[in-house]
Amino acid sequence: MTKIKDNKAHGSKIKRSPGDQAVQIILYIIVAACALVCVLPFLYVFGASFATEREIIERPFFIIPHDFSLNAYVYIIRDGAVFRGLKNSLIVTVVGTLINMFVSCTMAYPLSRPYLKGRNFFMNMVIIIMLFSGGMVPSYLLISQVLHLRNTFWALWLPGAMSAFNMIIIKNYFQGLPMELEEAAVIDGSNDLKTFVRIILPLSGPVLASVSLFYAVGHWNSYFSAMMYISDSKLEVVQIVLRRIIFLTGSFAEDAGFDWGAAGSPPTKAVRMATTVVATVPILIVYPFIQKFFTAGVMVGSVKG
C-alpha cells in the first residue's frame, strides 16, 4: 500500500506512483484531443476562407494558406446579402431579447412573491406550457393566417416571447433575495412596481445577464422560424443567408461584375468558407466576455424551484 505515503503530503507536491502518472498523462491527452476536435473545424474554415480555390481543392488539410487571397471576402461584400443578414440578425436579436426580458421579468416578479393570491394558479399555467403544447401546425396557422405576421420580424419575436424555463430561473433568483428588502421599501412608502424597478432589478444583475444571454444566443442562432415565416429577401437573417449560400446555390452569380483574374470565376468554395466565418465570428467575439455569465446561468438554472 504505497498510497499511504501519498497522504502525508497535501497540496501539489504529492509524490505519485508511475502508474498514476501514466493515467494522468492519458487524461491530459484525451482532454487536449477533445478541445482540438472542438476548434479544428473553425480553424480550417477560417484558414480556407483566405485561400485560393486551387489550394482548397489540392491541399488535404491546412490552417495557414500558402497563397493568401481576399477574393472570397470581396465577393461577399459586393454581394451584400451576408451583411444585410448580419444587420437583420442584430435587429432580431436585440429587440427580441428586450421583449423576452420584459415579459419574463414582469412575469417572474409577481410569481416570486409568496403572498400573491392566485400564485399557484399562474404557476401551474406556466408549468403546463412546459409540459404540453399545441404543436407546430396550430401555431403556424395562428401566426401566419390569424395574426398575419408573415414577413415581419414579429413572427420571430412574439411566438417565443417567453421561455418558461428561463422565467423560472429569474423567479427563483427573485425569490432568493431577502424579503426584508421589500418590507423596508414598503415601510418607506414604495409600491410593488417601484420596489421591483428600484430594488429587485438592480440586485439581480447576474441572473438577468445570464438569461439575456440565453435568449440572445437563441435569437442569433435561430433558423427554423425564419425559414417558415420570412420569405422576403430584404428581411433574411444571417442563418438563412448562410444556408442558402452553402447548399442552395449551385453556381455563383457571375454578374457580380468583378474581374476574378487568374481564377476566372467567383471562388465558390472559398466564398462558402468566408460566409461561414462571417456568420460565426460575431458569436466567437462575444464568447469570451459572456463565458462567465453562462457558467453562472447554468448554475442558477440547476437550483430547482
Next chain:
Amino acid sequence: MSNSTSAAKTKKEMRQYQRQHNSWKKAFHQHGWLYAMLIPGVVWMLIFCYLPMGGLVMAFENFSPYAGNGIVECLVKSPKVGFDNFKLLFTGADFFNLLRNTLAISFANLLIAFPMPIILALILNELRCMWFKRFSQTLVYIPHFISLVIVATLTFQLFNSTDGVVYNMIAQVVGRANAPDILSSPKLFVPLILGQNIWKETGYGTIIYLAALTSVDPELLEAAKIDGANRWNLLWHITLPTIRSTIVIMLIMKVGSLLNTGYEQIFLMQNAMNRSVSEVFDTYVYNRGVSQGQYSLATTAGLFKSIVSLIMVLGANKISKMLGETGLY
C-alpha cells in the same frame, strides 16, 4: 415545483398573513401592480400557448382552410371525423418508419451522447493543472454557441464527397471507390446526427456535472485512499454516488424529450437520399403540415408525440421519486 421561501417567516405567521389577504378584492387593491405585471406574460401564454392547444381539434376533424371565413370558422365548420386521423396515422406506411427513425436517433443519443459529458467532466475533474483545465473548458464549450446551420455547414464542408477534408482523408485510407458518401448514405445518417450532437453539446454538458463534482467530500476521498482504495474504487464508491442525483435529473429530462429529436438539426441534414431514415415525427409534422398543407394529419402526428412525451416525462419523474431521488416536478 415546491414553494421554498427564504423569508424567515414561520408557517403560522404565513397563514395569518394569508388570512388577512383572503379576499381577491383586497388582494387586487393591495397588490394591483403585481397583477398588472402578470398581464403581458399571461396574455402571451393565452395567445401563443393555450390558443394553439385549441387548434388541436384539427386532429379530430378533416380540417380544410376553405371551410369558412377565418381560421376559427374553419375549425368549427370542418367535418368532424373522430379518431379517423389517428387510424390513418397508425395504419399508414409512414408510421412505423417514423417511429423507428425517431427512436433510433433518440436511443443513440440517450445511450451514447448522454454519458459523454459525465465522462468528460470526470476526466476534467481529475486534471491537476488548473490553467490547462480552464483553457480546455473554454474551448469545449464553444460548439454549444454555434448555430445548427453552422454545424450543418461545417459538416458539409468537412464530409462532402467532392472536396470535404475528412472525406478525402478517409478516401486516401480506404480508396476513393470504397469511401462512403457520408452525407447521403442512409446507413450513416444516425451516426452523423449523433456525432453532431456529441460535438456540439458534450463540452457544455460538463458544466452541470463539474458543479456537482465540487460537492465531493475531500475527506472521504482521503479516508478511502488510506484504506487502500484505488482510482476506480474512489470513482465508483464516492465520486459517482455524489453526482447520482444530478445524473438522474438530467436523465429524466432526456427521457421526457425522447421523441423530440429536434426538427431543425434533422431538417438541415435531410436530403432526398436519406429521407427513408431521416424522417422523424418533428420533420414529418413540418413537411406534411406546413409544406404540404395536410393540416389534420400533421396535427395528429404532433398530438400523438406530445401525449407520449407527456406520459414519459411524468412517468420518469415518478420512477425517480420512487427510487428515492428528487424529481423535477
